[in-house]
Amino acid sequence: MNDLEIKQRYFPVSMVKAYASRIYGKISKNAWHNWRSWANVPKGAMLITFDQFCFIAAIATLRTEHPKRELSRSEVEQLANSLDLQTSIVAVIEFIDNTGAIAGSDAITALQIRGKIVSLRSLYRKIPAFSLHKFYSIEYLEKLLA
Structure with a gap:
């Protein structure tokens, strides 16, 4: 599966939360709610886009590096659009697809x-x-x- 096909798919919110938890650790309900709203994920949505996936992963990464600092939206967007972050997410998705793990x-x-x-x-x-x-x-x- 190529990168373009992956970027056009939708992903279960539980998978995205599990990925973010691997980066950040245990995510509180309040923090998860805030991260979802920052990524423009509608309340109750079960599937999210690749861009929203990257945005949440970027927040988790930045929160790990700077737990107390206030994040700017432009900083998060810059990391979410970085090729390194997107490549690592694509690699994880391809691994999960190949193993058939759910x-x-x-x-x-x-x-x-x-x-x-x-x-x-x-x-x-x-x-x-x-x-x-x-x-x-x-x-x-x-x-x-x-």
Whole structure:
């Protein structure tokens, strides 16, 4: 998959938050709400654009470097548009795509894309140790639900 295809996709908010958490550490609810509003992510949105993904990753990076300093929008935009940050995000997305790994919270959507209609309740029933916070192979989940 080339960079242009990745930049035109939408990404689950849970994936973006997990990526930002790897950079920053535990993100408080208030901080996450502020970061989402800075990136112009509508309230309740489950999917976000690549540009919003980069913007949130840039905020996490700058917050890690300067926890107490006030950030300027232009500073965040400059980092979000930098080739280094975008290249690292594309590399992570390609790795996840190649491994078929998905977060438990995205399992229902991923399975529906592959033609399996399943509810969260049935995932918990059929997979005793299922967790929304773990990562699973999509092929593994398909085999368990077959």
